[in-house]
Ligand code: HEM
């Protein structure tokens with residue numbers, strides 16, 4: 011029974027080249043492990059967390075200072091959420107450069123894009139939950155950017171915030187979404203992602219020698235378990251030594267000197283400082299999204315992305331990374347440019 015279930019997910023044998031670490035860099039596996047960790051630590055946090063203004067802040071403080079292992083579990087949930095986003099983006103890069111997005115992997119690519127959106131949404135909705143000044147103002151600035159979207163902007167902002175500003179209703183919406191719909195969506199789309207990978211005959215291995223096959227158990231499984239142990243140790247050590255931030259309680263009438271969006275949306279805030287809002291917050295992100303959606307059709311017959319496609323992709327990524335770094339490290343009070351040293 012166990013064997014049957016396992017072999018529905020995995021084949022019995024894979025080409026010898028498929029077990030090489032440098033084929034996938036373990037990124038899809040690491041992302042899977044991190045989502046599972048988030049579900050487990052999130053479930054635990056939810057026992058002690060109270061989703062109401064003031065109470066939420068106090069409950070996070072309580073988790074942090076008084077509950078057994080509370081600080082470690084909160085730190086783990088906080089940092090793993092952020093690392094997951096980085097790992098999912100690296101996984102997207104690796105998949106892109108392997109050209110693993112064309113038929114028969116189109117479904118895997120699209121479900122991957124949905125998973126990336128879920129990781130972003132989970133981080134964004136989680137960000138508000140501690141209800142401290144950092145969370146309150148970061149979500150305020152990030153959601154205010156929505157209002158620049160022509161026609162539907164105000165409606166969208168109202169829908170997400172449950173009103174025109176961040177308040178108790180927003181906290182309620184974010185918490186419900188974060189702890190019910192999102193975990194379900196993760197389970198569904200991850201299962202679909204894995205099913206697509208299996209249906210496409212496993213991960214893409216260029217010119218694999220089908221004579222030279224290795225059994226999945228133990229060859230691949232042992233390597234996967236060893237890598238999972240390394241990733242878990244790294245996350246645990248990081249959570250032991252670095253505390254998740256918790257500033258003063260949210261105060262809507264006390265605007266801090268510098269208000270920055272969560273780091274993964276800072277590139278948008280940065281773009282807004284340089285160009286016309288509709289171009290910065292609507293047309294450019296839309297163009298990149300359309301590019302990612304059309305990618306499986308742009309280079310259908312090729313093994314690897316064409317030079318033209320690579321140039322567009324790398325340019326977009328470099329712009330996003332440069333703007334994010336500028337926003338995180340080179341902006342001080344009032345979003346003025348400064349050197350971090
Ligand atoms: C991939 C899935 C998830 C991600 C990326 C994620 C991310 C986050 C982040 C970044 C925070 C803010 C942490 C902080 O600064 O304190 C947070 C808070 C929280 N999350 Fe999640 N989360 C996920 C899944 C879940 C699940 C499944 C639950 C519960 C069923 C959950 C419950 C909570 C609770 C109660 C908090 C508030 C406590 C706190 O802030 O320490 N999360 N989440």
Ligand code: HEM
Nearest residue numbers: 034037038039041042102110118119122123125126213214
């Ligand atoms: C929570 C996020 C994600 C999880 C848990 C996940 C999980 C996995 C796993 C376990 C694999 C097989 C091993 C590997 O290639 O590393 C894989 C492959 C794949 N993933 Fe993801 N993935 C995620 C996000 C994404 C994203 C953002 C994309 C791209 C848009 C994507 C597209 C793909 C594709 C196309 C493959 C097949 C690669 C091949 O055949 O060589 N995934 N994913």
